[in-house]
Amino acid sequence: MTRHALAVLRCACLSLLTVAGFAYALLMLISVTLVVPFPAAVAGQQRLVAFGRRLVRRWTGADVPDVRRTPPTPPQRRADGWYQHGATLYRSPRTAHWMSKFDHYGNDPLAAVEWRWLTVAPVTSAVPALLPPALITLGLLAVGTGPWDWLVAGAAITAALLVAPTCLRCYGQSTRSLLQERPHPPRRGLISRAWTVTWRLAGLAGLHLAALGAAVLTLGAVILSWGGLLPTVTTFTRPLTEIYRRRAHHWTGVLLPSPYRPLPPPPEPDEDGNYRYGRTLYAEPDFAISLQRYRWVSHDPATWRDQLWAWGAVLWAPITLLPAILVSAGFFGLLWQPITWAPWAVPIGLFTDYWITPFYLWHALELGGAVPSMAPGWTSLLAGLALTLLGLALAAPLTWARTWWDTLLLRPTAATDLALQLDELNSSHDVLAGRVEHLHSSRADTADAAAAELRRIERDLHDGAQARLVAVGLGLGAVARLMETDPDRARELLTQAQETSATALAELRDLVRGIHPPVLAERGLTDAVRAIALDTPLPVTVDTDLPGRLEPAVESAVYFAVCETLANAARIASTVTLTLRHQDGLLRMVVTDDGPGGANPSAGTGLRGIMRRLGVFDGTVTLHSPAGGPTVVIMEVPCALSSPKTSTS
16 A cells, blocks of 8 residues: 555656656756756756666666766867867867867767757656645545545545555656667658758757857847957857857768968067067067957957858848748648647547647637638648648758858858968878977886886895795705704694795785786786775776777786775775776776866876876876865776677676
């Protein structure tokens, strides 16, 4: 009885969660339109869905696992004081961090899956969950309405208690099905492809309208500041246009390379300490840099071509939204609504005596004079079908027209393309020079590390195993001398020599384990990391997926880097999560602990040692440790899997 009553209560709570999720899904649409709150909105959606996953898993028993996500990587400050994200530099770390979060959350493949669950759950998962509370409500409302009211109420409440566990399981299974990420098969049918093109065209129109808003902001700022704020507003408008370029390339296949000229290096001080820009010398670098940036932005043709393209949204956004509007009006308003009238409107009419016509949109059009009043309601089905097909038919030619407009203004001009190629050649030369410098530095670090390791091994052998073996030899000599005169003492010394030899053997094993652990050599990185996690004096959750073995040198470096990271976390944290993945030729390790945060790489030698160890293989280490925690260490090493894994047992 208690289980059934608890199931009814849980069904009511899950119904409320579904309603709240649907409201949040609508807020997500607004955030996508406004662009700026999009990262915060996606982060909130992840927290809401994670809460829903936990409730569904605990209350329904459905297999809805948690999703482990890594936080966005904060931008690192360059040597010149700027913060870089992609090909753009930012003075403020907040703007660069926002761009980093926008790309991180925008490229999350589960964001669309979770939004789909929030949107669809009210008509799938919530229907069975709402049934028990609805039956109990109807039973309570029936009390006092007739001679059989208590019988009706009891039957309704009994039915609610009986079906509640089954409804709870249905909710769990429906949620599990909706939150599973399935591979999307390629769309092959004509209607299916036109459907996809229609909504992608609507998405491009929405981004184009956002760019129009940025263009209006730019115009206002330029007029009010006499052009002084042009570099500042460009910092926001260019990334928005870059997002459009990437989306257009992904959805239409048209390549729109970035046309912006690279940021020139900041002015260097002359011999007299002044900073020269043009014919003028400045005592402080800030004004010279500001003038340089103003000229860099205002003399770049791509700046004004972006503005002209953005103002084109006044014409192109309504045109390219037309297929989506026709499909929406035809499919949802005139076609889908009459077809689905019975399941949703008949119960409302039965319980409220308020009957909603299945053709209310059609009647609204009649009242507005859009259709003759003599046209019967059922003709709305034909009109909806015609509007839907017309919208789908217009999608392809309007996509071609939009692509023509985008290519005309968003691609680099021939002169800009040539300048960018020359700059790319110069950058390649600089990259090669930097690469050579890095190889020199890493080779020196490797030689120093190898020499230090040899000295450590020599010291350990000298102070440990060698000393004990000498003691064993001396003890055996004493045994030989006392064998005839004092057999008891000789037996005692022999026992001590045996214990000393066992200790020497154990020290030799520890030394060999420190050079190259046997579990790493025999069973690979996955099992070696799990063994280290078991030896760590705090709970460590290990999540690895390595389908093969790494090169021995890379494997050893990664293993000791993980050991060092876990040892650092064990000093301050209570739990640690370790994720190990290999994808697209990159090994990525993420170690997250719940410590107090505030880690500083320059304050100790541990992180610097990890950087130096992985830097030999072009690996990188990124630390995200805000005050209050959590601390996230992301280690990435480009490498290949040499052979498939044969056994993990």
